[in-house]
Amino acid sequence: MVHTDARFAVGVVGNVISGGLFLSPIPTFIQIWRKKDVEAFDPRPYLTTVLNCLFWCYYGLPFVNPNSILVVTINGIGLFIELIYLVIFFYYAAAKGRKRVATYFICELILFGALVAATMLAIPEHKMAMNRPLRAVVVGVICDFFNVLMYGSPLFNVRDVIKTKSVKYMPFTLLVANFLNGCCWTSYALIGKVDYFILISNGLGAIFGAFQLIVYARYYKTTPKDEDLSGKTTNEVQLCTNV
Numbered sequence: 001m002v003h004t005d006a007r008f009a010v011g012v013v014g015n016v017i018s019g020g021l022f023l024s025p026i027p028t029f030i031q032i033w034r035k036k037d038v039e040a041f042d043p044r045p046y047l048t049t050v051l052n053c054l055f056w057c058y059y060g061l062p063f064v065n066p067n068s069i070l071v072v073t074i075n076g077i078g079l080f081i082e083l084i085y086l087v088i089f090f091y092y093a094a095a096k097g098r099k100r101v102a103t104y105f106i107c108e109l110i111l112f113g114a115l116v117a118a119t120m121l122a123i124p125e126h127k128m129a130m131n132r133p134l135r136a137v138v139v140g141v142i143c144d145f146f147n148v149l150m151y152g153s154p155l156f157n158v159r160d161v162i163k164t165k166s167v168k169y170m171p172f173t174l175l176v177a178n179f180l181n182g183c184c185w186t187s188y189a190l191i192g193k194v195d196y197f198i199l200i201s202n203g204l205g206a207i208f209g210a211f212q213l214i215v216y217a218r219y220y221k222t223t224p225k226d227e228d229l230s231g232k233t234t235n236e237v238q239l240c241t242n243v
Contacts, residue, residue: 007191011070014184020177022078029088038093043101045150046085051108052146053079058116059143059197063125065136070188071198115142140197147201151182151208158215165222167215175216179209 025046032038053075058064060071090101119135127134161167182205189199 004192007188008070010184010188010191014181014188015070015074017177017181017184018074019077021174021181022081024174024177025085029085032088032092036092038089038097041089043086043089043093043097044104046082046089047101047104047108048146048150050079050082050086050105051112052143052150053082054108054112055115055139055143055146058112059136059139063135064119064139065133068195115139136197144197144201148204151178151201151205155208155212158212161215161219165219167219167223172216175209175212179206179213182206182209 056075057072060068123135182202185202189195
């Protein structure tokens with residue numbers, strides 16, 4: 001009972017932090033709305049976050065992985081927010097950009113639908129593996145794959161930071177939220193019965209987040225003072241929800 005209460009409490013905190021991550025691109029989309037133009041912003045981070053949320057929502061359903069309602073709630077909210085971002089992006093994008101968004105989105109829905117159908121039809125609900133439902137194991141591996149990819153994607157900015165000795169493209173609040181999010185969901189996964197799928201990707205996320213904060217601290221003082229450190233740049237990278 002104590003483990004259940006502690007796990008639920010940590011999960012609620014994780015939901016709040018993950019919610020902050022989902023809301024972090026709002027300044028970017030306010031800028032798009034004001035300028036009526038998507039400029040050089042890349043829709044792929046938002047498209048991949050949509051796919052990630054879809055898979056984690058599926059993973060948390062009772063017939064896949066019981067007692068994971070908090071995983072469903074935050075990723076369901078995140079999915080709704082990300083779809084709003086994509087609608088705004090689609091509305092203000094040029095014809096080429098709209099075609100790109102639509103193509104990616106349709107391909108994601110096809111991929112998601114195919115994997116859901118495959119795991120539902122090919123894996124019996126009560127079949128076990130590793131003392132867990134086999135369906136949860138397979139879907140968990142898929143979720144981890146996409147989660148690790150998105151956790152690692154901001155590391156591409158580290159190369160530019162080291163090259164330019166500037167943290168202009170590393171929004172500090174987002175880095176902190178990402179690190180705390182990884183730590184919180186790692187703790188959630190360790191309380192009670194260990195959930196290795198939430199543990200692996202978020203443990204790596206916490207490590208990636210710590211590394212980015214170290215890089216930020218190292219190059220903060222060498223950043224020209226006239227540079228905007230708010231993260232509102234065309235190279236902004238949105239982090240995923242992490243569960």
